[in-house]
Amino acid sequence: MTSERTSIGVDVGGTTIKCALVPADGRLLHHLSIPTEATSGPEVVLTRIAEAIASVVSKVSRSERAAITGVGIGVPGVINNRGEISYPPNFPGWGVVPVAKRIAPLIAGAFEERTPPIAVENDANVAALAEARAGAGLGAPHFLYVTLGTGVGGCVISDGRIWRGETGGAGEVGHLSVDLNGRPCNCGSRGCVEAYIGQRYMTAIAAERLRETSHSTLHAMLADGAELQPSLIDRAASAGDTFALEFLEEMGEILGAALASALNLLDYRLVVAGGGMSRSETLLRATERSMRARVLRSIGDAAELRPARFLNDAGVIGAAMLAR
Amino acid sequence: MTSERTSIGVDVGGTTIKCALVPADGRLLHHLSIPTEATSGPEVVLTRIAEAIASVVSKVSRSERAAITGVGIGVPGVINNRGEISYPPNFPGWGVVPVAKRIAPLIAGAFEERTPPIAVENDANVAALAEARAGAGLGAPHFLYVTLGTGVGGCVISDGRIWRGETGGAGEVGHLSVDLNGRPCNCGSRGCVEAYIGQRYMTAIAAERLRETSHSTLHAMLADGAELQPSLIDRAASAGDTFALEFLEEMGEILGAALASALNLLDYRLVVAGGGMSRSETLLRATERSMRARVLRSIGDAAELRPARFLNDAGVIGAAMLAR
Numbered sequence: 001m002t003s004e005r006t007s008i009g010v011d012v013g014g015t016t017i018k019c020a021l022v023p024a025d026g027r028l029l030h031h032l033s034i035p036t037e038a039t040s041g042p043e044v045v046l047t048r049i050a051e052a053i054a055s056v057v058s059k060v061s062r063s064e065r066a067a068i069t070g071v072g073i074g075v076p077g078v079i080n081n082r083g084e085i086s087y088p089p090n091f092p093g094w095g096v097v098p099v100a101k102r103i104a105p106l107i108a109g110a111f112e113e114r115t116p117p118i119a120v121e122n123d124a125n126v127a128a129l130a131e132a133r134a135g136a137g138l139g140a141p142h143f144l145y146v147t148l149g150t151g152v153g154g155c156v157i158s159d160g161r162i163w164r165g166e167t168g169g170a171g172e173v174g175h176l177s178v179d180l181n182g183r184p185c186n187c188g189s190r191g192c193v194e195a196y197i198g199q200r201y202m203t204a205i206a207a208e209r210l211r212e213t214s215h216s217t218l219h220a221m222l223a224d225g226a227e228l229q230p231s232l233i234d235r236a237a238s239a240g241d242t243f244a245l246e247f248l249e250e251m252g253e254i255l256g257a258a259l260a261s262a263l264n265l266l267d268y269r270l271v272v273a274g275g276g277m278s279r280s281e282t283l284l285r286a287t288e289r290s291m292r293a294r295v296l297r298s299i300g301d302a303a304e305l306r307p308a309r310f311l312n313d314a315g316v317i318g319a320a321m322l323a324r
Numbered sequence: 325m326t327s328e329r330t331s332i333g334v335d336v337g338g339t340t341i342k343c344a345l346v347p348a349d350g351r352l353l354h355h356l357s358i359p360t361e362a363t364s365g366p367e368v369v370l371t372r373i374a375e376a377i378a379s380v381v382s383k384v385s386r387s388e389r390a391a392i393t394g395v396g397i398g399v400p401g402v403i404n405n406r407g408e409i410s411y412p413p414n415f416p417g418w419g420v421v422p423v424a425k426r427i428a429p430l431i432a433g434a435f436e437e438r439t440p441p442i443a444v445e446n447d448a449n450v451a452a453l454a455e456a457r458a459g460a461g462l463g464a465p466h467f468l469y470v471t472l473g474t475g476v477g478g479c480v481i482s483d484g485r486i487w488r489g490e491t492g493g494a495g496e497v498g499h500l501s502v503d504l505n506g507r508p509c510n511c512g513s514r515g516c517v518e519a520y521i522g523q524r525y526m527t528a529i530a531a532e533r534l535r536e537t538s539h540s541t542l543h544a545m546l547a548d549g550a551e552l553q554p555s556l557i558d559r560a561a562s563a564g565d566t567f568a569l570e571f572l573e574e575m576g577e578i579l580g581a582a583l584a585s586a587l588n589l590l591d592y593r594l595v596v597a598g599g600g601m602s603r604s605e606t607l608l609r610a611t612e613r614s615m616r617a618r619v620l621r622s623i624g625d626a627a628e629l630r631p632a633r634f635l636n637d638a639g640v641i642g643a644a645m646l647a648r
Contacts, residue, residue: 191503257504294504
């Protein structure tokens with residue numbers, strides 16, 4: 001008896017490692033989450049990743065195990081052309097680590113015969129791949145993926161595949177500058193789109209603006225103990241708060257300007273937006289309007305912004321797609 | 325007797341068509357220039373292109389003719405994925421024209437046996453290819469090419485080849501916006517780098533600034549009948565004129581900001597600058613300084629701006645490289 005071909009996807013986050021067996025349709029089988037223990041250093045994290053994989057493998061039948069084509073791992077850092085992660089920002093104690101090479105011997109025991117090939121990629125690239133193969137980019141060979149979360153990251157998909165640039169770091173939408181004399185960005189430059197749309201930056205700008213006006217329902221929400229963050233602003237906007245609506249429209253104007261520049265440079269038409277704030281219809285509508293108004297006429301109304309299909313599962317699904 | 329393998333390059337400009345036989349080392353053999361007669365419409369221009377090719381072919385020996393691997397043609401417009409040019413801006417009366425298909429029968433008579441394959445590409449892409457194969461990008465698999473001329477165009481070179489994007493229009497460096505509320509650009513957007521660095525725009529900004537100061541040797545140069553244009557400003561800067569120096573430094577700051585955004589998105593390190601103003605050391609030095617100060621730390625000092633090797637011959641040489 002032969003089983004359907006599947007692969008294992010692993011999403012290594014700063015706090016949890018998620019792992020599942022993923023068939024072609026993108027379902028998650030034997031899904032599990034365990035703590036990353038990032039503060040304990042690379043040896044512990046690599047062992048935890050291997051344990052997660054072994055745990056999923058232990059749950060499948062022998063024929064299902066034989067049908068596993070590979071293991072894909074998404075990690076929060078750039079993977080260079082030698083397959084190494086270099087100093088991932090949220091993982092203390094990591095230098096340059098060849099993740100696949102280090103994981104292979106740790107999972108060999110879990111597989112009876114041969115250990116399947118292991119592929120490792122950056123988490124934004126992996127999430128983009130999930131959209132390309134089974135999500136909002138399905139059927140579109142070329143698109144730009146942008147994540148709207150703590151930071152603003154992204155990935156260039158070309159001919160259905162991750163386009164890595166020179167060293168694996170392509171797609172840094174967050175560091176397109178929309179104003180060369182604009183707000184200082186953590187990266188050292190000015191006016192980067194992340195310096196407006198990144199979670200902490202957006203929150204700080206909103207806090208500044210709220211100090212200048214008493215006309216927003218956000219004041220009451222904050223007095224009730226709510227925490228000021230982009231999702232709260234979106235909630236206020238959805239409830240009709242004019243301040244929140246205008247604020248998100250301004251943020252969309254900025255994001256749309258950056259995306260228009262990117263589409264012009266890449267000669268692309270589609271942007272897929274993932275991450276928490278991709279669920280803000282107000283932000284996405286304003287972004288698409290700004291983007292369409294600014295792209296070259298050769299792109300024009302074909303410019304389109306779609307919310308990602310996957311949110312929390314993008315990492316596991318995309319990682320599994322790496323190993324197909 | 326076998327001859328060295330060569331190809332024919334054709335550079336179709338708004339006023340002249342240049343054509344030559346080009347061996348691997350990039351020399352131009354039997355080089356000729358004829359008027360394009362662009363105002364006479366596509367039939368005449370296509371005939372002129374064929375005449376130029378036939379004229380070069382007529383000058384070579386039979387064995388040399390047999391060693392011609394192909395004909396490459398660079399044209400001032402985007403070539404779509406079907407090999408057609410669509411409404412080239414400076415060619416009145418052209419709609420959608422499949423250039424290679426139309427040229428093939430017109431040059432069949434010039435070749436004794438088979439007509440070699442014909443490749444057609446946009447002129448900025450072709451100039452970038454010349455740099456990739458025989459110029460400032462030799463040995464660099466990935467770089468961004470930017471032309472500093474009437475407009476600001478460009479090309480993305482990936483793995484030594486032209487990266488065309490979705491429809492052949494990738495590399496529009498000129499329409500990266502450096503200020504979402506900046507100067508209006510002819511494309512309909514605001515703050516595009518072309519709206520500062522494009523020849524007419526740069527001249528207009530300099531003229532505005534000159535009206536505000538009497539302290540520049542440019543006033544005397546203009547009174548002597550010189551025409552205000554970027555090359556004159558560069559001449560004044562080279563002679564130590566403070567106004568001209570500061571002006572070009574400001575332009576370099578702007579161009580560098582746009583290039584930094586592009587390098588961040590592409591994860592590239594090298595920019596090769598062609599076109600007339602690539603000969604301005606003042607502009608290039610200021611541009612590189614701004615670019616390096618603004619790129620992500622993962623790129624950092626590896627960011628480099630090189631002047632193109634080829635200036636007026638880039639089109640013919642690059643077109644010939646298309647046909648290898």
